Amino acid sequence: MSAKAMTAAQVARKVMDNEPLFILDVRNGDAFADWKIEGGNIQYLNIPYFDLLDGVEEVIDQLPNDRDILVVCAKEGSSIMVADMLAEEGVETAYLAGGMKAWSEHLEPVKVSDLKDGGELYQFVRVGKGCLSYMAISNGEAAIIDATRMTDVFLNFAQEKGATIKHVFDTHLHADHISGGRYIAEATGAVYYLPPADANGVTFDYTALESGFEAGIGSSKVEALYTPGHTIGSTSFIVDDQYLMTGDILFIDSIGRPDLAGLAEDWVGDLRESLYERYQALTNELTVLPAHFMIMDELNEDGSVAKKLGDLFKENHGLNIADEQEFRDMVTKNLPPQPNAYEDIRKTNMGQITPEDEMQREMEIGPNRCAVR
Amino acid sequence: MNADKVLDAKGLACPMPIVKTRKEMKDMDSGQVLEIQATDKGASADLTAWAKSGGHELMEQQVDGDVLKFWIKKG
Numbered sequence: 001m002s003a004k005a006m007t008a009a010q011v012a013r014k015v016m017d018n019e020p021l022f023i024l025d026v027r028n029g030d031a032f033a034d035w036k037i038e039g040g041n042i043q044y045l046n047i048p049y050f051d052l053l054d055g056v057e058e059v060i061d062q063l064p065n066d067r068d069i070l071v072v073c074a075k076e077g078s079s080i081m082v083a084d085m086l087a088e089e090g091v092e093t094a095y096l097a098g099g100m101k102a103w104s105e106h107l108e109p110v111k112v113s114d115l116k117d118g119g120e121l122y123q124f125v126r127v128g129k130g131c132l133s134y135m136a137i138s139n140g141e142a143a144i145i146d147a148t149r150m151t152d153v154f155l156n157f158a159q160e161k162g163a164t165i166k167h168v169f170d171t172h173l174h175a176d177h178i179s180g181g182r183y184i185a186e187a188t189g190a191v192y193y194l195p196p197a198d199a200n201g202v203t204f205d206y207t208a209l210e211s212g213f214e215a216g217i218g219s220s221k222v223e224a225l226y227t228p229g230h231t232i233g234s235t236s237f238i239v240d241d242q243y244l245m246t247g248d249i250l251f252i253d254s255i256g257r258p259d260l261a262g263l264a265e266d267w268v269g270d271l272r273e274s275l276y277e278r279y280q281a282l283t284n285e286l287t288v289l290p291a292h293f294m295i296m297d298e299l300n301e302d303g304s305v306a307k308k309l310g311d312l313f314k315e316n317h318g319l320n321i322a323d324e325q326e327f328r329d330m331v332t333k334n335l336p337p338q339p340n341a342y343e344d345i346r347k348t349n350m351g352q353i354t355p356e357d358e359m360q361r362e363m364e365i366g367p368n369r370c371a372v373r
Numbered sequence: 374m375n376a377d378k379v380l381d382a383k384g385l386a387c388p389m390p391i392v393k394t395r396k397e398m399k400d401m402d403s404g405q406v407l408e409i410q411a412t413d414k415g416a417s418a419d420l421t422a423w424a425k426s427g428g429h430e431l432m433e434q435q436v437d438g439d440v441l442k443f444w445i446k447k448g
Contacts, residue, residue, distance in 0.1 A: 028422035050391045050423040074415050078388040362414060 003083030005097040006070055008106035012127045015039040015296065016108065016303035020067040024059070024093070026052065026082050027073050027100070035366045037072065037096075037103060037128070038296045049078035056085045069093040074100050101361055103128035107153045110304045112289065115240055117219040120161075123289060123304055124153065130293045130368045131177050132305055136239055138218025143167040144184060145222075145237055145245050146291050149360060151180040155187060165190045167215045167222065171247025171291055172234040173198035175260040176339035176368040178360050179349050182206065195226070195233030203351035209235055227278050229271025230256035230370070232263070244286040244309060249274055251290045252298040252307050254371035255318030257335055260342055264332045272327055275319055284310025292368050317373065331372050340366040374433055374444050376408035377401065383412045383440060390416045391423055394445070398429070401447050406432065409443040416441055 014021055020041045025032050026049040036044070045062055052059065063069055063086075071086070071093050073079040079095040086093050096103065106128060112121045119138030126132070126148060134145040135154065142163040147154050147170075158165050165188040168181045172195060182204055185192035196208040211226030220240050227236045230248040234256070237245040248256040255275060258267040286309040293305045300306060313319050321327040339345070341363040347353045348360070355363065380397050382390040390411045397407055409420065417434065420443050424431040428448035435442045 028419055030422065031418060048419075048422060048426070049388050050395070050419065051426060053388075053392060053395060073387070075387060077386045081388055 003071070003080065003087050003092075004094050006094040007097050008102040008128070009108070011037065011070065011096060011103065012106050012108045012125075014068075015042070015127060016125075016299065022064050022067050022069045023072055024063065024069060024082070025072045026078050031074065035100070037100075040296055043067070049073060049082055052082055052085065056082065056089060056091075060086070060089060060091055063091060063093075071095045072100065072103075076102075100128070100365070104364060105150055105361070107133070107148065107150055108303065109153075109157060110302060112243070112287075112304055112306055115220050119218060119220050121239065121243060122157070123306070124148070125299075125303060125305065126177075129177065129364065129366075132289070132291050132293065134245055134289060136217055136220055136222065137161050137163045138220040140164060141166050141218045143169065143215060143217045143222050144181070144190075145169045146171055146174075146247070147180040147184055149178040149180045149364070151183050151187065154180065154184055158188075164188070166217060168192045169209065169222070169224075169235075169237065170194055171236065171245065172231040173202075173261075173346060173349050174248075175342040175346050175349075176292075176370050177364055178345055182351075193224075195231075195235045197228070198231050198233030199350075201350045201352065211235065225278065227274035229258055229267055229274045231261055232267060232270065234274070238282075238286070242285075242287060243289055244279075244282065245289045245291070246279075247291045248370045250279065250288060250312065250316070250319070251292055251294065251371050252288070252305060252312070253316060254294060254373040255316070255331070257370060257372045258331055259335055260338060260370070261346070264335075268328050268331055271331060272324065279309065279319075280313075282309060284308065284313065288312055292370050294368070294371050294373075335372060336369050339369045340364070374408070375406065376444060377405040379408045379410070381410050382416070383410050385411065386413055387415045387419065391419055394420065394423070395427075398427075398445075398447055403447050406444055406446050409445065411441050411443070412439055414441070416443075420445070 032046040071079040071083040076099040083095040107124045124133040193209040194206045213224040430446040432444045
C-alpha cells in the first residue's frame with residue numbers, strides 16, 4: 001500500500017470550503033513556525049521527518065480517524081516517505097504533491113462579479129502566499145493587474161474565455177513576489193504598464209502609468225489613481241466606477257507597510273495621504289480588491305477577498321488612527337520581518353537579475369508580509 | 374577543516390541527505406567529525422535542526438559553488 005497524492009488545487013478547494021483537514025507537517029520546526037498551510041478548520045501536528053526515520057508508531061496515536069490526513073513537507077520527498085511509512089502501519093493518509101513549493105504557486109480563480117454587457121471580473125487567489133491578481137474580461141478583451149510568475153495560468157484562462165490580453169498593469173514594483181506582467185505582455189503583444197516613480201533601475205521597456213490614465217477593455221474601463229505610500233509609485237485602479245484595486249496600500253484587515261524599498265520615513269506621509277485623503281474622496285460604494293490577504297479570515301465565503309470601501313473605513317484599524325504621530329509609529333516601528341529575499345525579488349522585477357526558475361521558486365518561499373496591522 | 378569521514382550526498386533530494394548522514398553517523402564514534410557534501414538547498418536548515426535534536430554539533434558550514442558542505446561532530 002502506498003500513499004496517494006493530494007494536489008495543491010485540491011487542498012486549496014478544501015481550505016476555501018472550510019472542510020476539516022489534519023496536517024502532519026514534517027518540515028523542521030522553524031520552517032513550520034514561519035509559514036504553513038492556513039485554514040479555519042485545520043488541525044496541525046509538526047514533527048520533522050528526521051525524527052520519524054526510526055518509525056512512525058509514536059505518531060499514530062496522535063492522528064485523528066475522523067478527518068482526512070495530509071502529510072506536508074517542502075518539496076514532497078519526505079512527505080512521501082512518511083506517508084508510505086504510515087501506510088505500512090495501516091494508516092491512510094495523502095501527501096501534498098510538490099510540497100509547500102506547489103502550495104506557494106497554486107492560483108485559484110474566483111469570480112468577483114459580472115461586468116456590464118456580459119463582462120466578468122476574476123480574482124486569482126494565491127492561497128499559499130496570500131497574493132491576489134485580477135483579470136477583467138469584456139467583449140473578447142482582457143486586462144490583468146498584478147500578475148504572478150505563473151504566467152501560463154493567466155494566458156490559458158484568457159484563451160479559455162476567448163479573450164485577447166490587451167493591457168497588463170502592476171500596481172507597484174513588488175518586493176514579495178516576482179511579477180509575470182512583462183512576460184505576459186511579451187507573449188501576447190499587450191502593453192505592460194508600470195508606475196514610473198517605481199521604475200528607476202528598470203532595465204526593460206515599459207509604458208509609464210500616469211494618474212488619470214484610462215484604458216478601455218471591451219465595454220469596460222480601467223482608470224489609474226496615483227496612491228503612493230507602500231512604494232513611491234503605488235497606483236490604484238478603478239474598474240467601471242465600481243471596483244477599486246488598492247495594490248499594497250489598503251488590505252481588508254490591515255494597511256500597507258512603507259519600508260520594503262528602504263524609505264519608510266520618507267513615504268509614511270504619502271501613505272497617510274493616500275489612505276486618509278485620496279481614498280476618502282472616493283465613493284464608499286466601491287468594492288475594494290487588494291493585492292494581498294494575510295489571514296484566511298479575510299476571505300469571504302465564496303473564497304474571494306473583497307469588501308466595500310465604506311465598511312473598511314468603519315472596520316479597518318489602519319484607517320482609523322486620528323493621531324498622525326501614532327500612525328507614523330505604527331507603520332515605521334516594530335514592523336514584522338521583511339518578506340523572504342525581498343531585495344533580490346525587487347531586482348528581479350526590475351530586470352537587473354534573472355534567476356533560474358528553481359531559484360525564483362526558492363526566493364518566493366514564505367508568506368508575503370506586505371502589511372502592518 | 375579535517376573530517377574523519379566524507380559523505381557525498383550531492384544530487385540527492387530530501388530526505389536522502391539526512392537519511393544517509395544518519396546512517397553514516399551510526400557507524401562513527403562520539404567526537405568524530407563527518408563532512409557532508411550536498412546540493413539540496415533544504416539540507417542547510419534540516420541538517421542544522423537534525424544535529425540539534427540528535428545532540429550532535431554542527432561545527433561549520435561552507436558554500437562551494439553549488440555544493441553545500443557541513444562538518445558535524447557526533448555527540
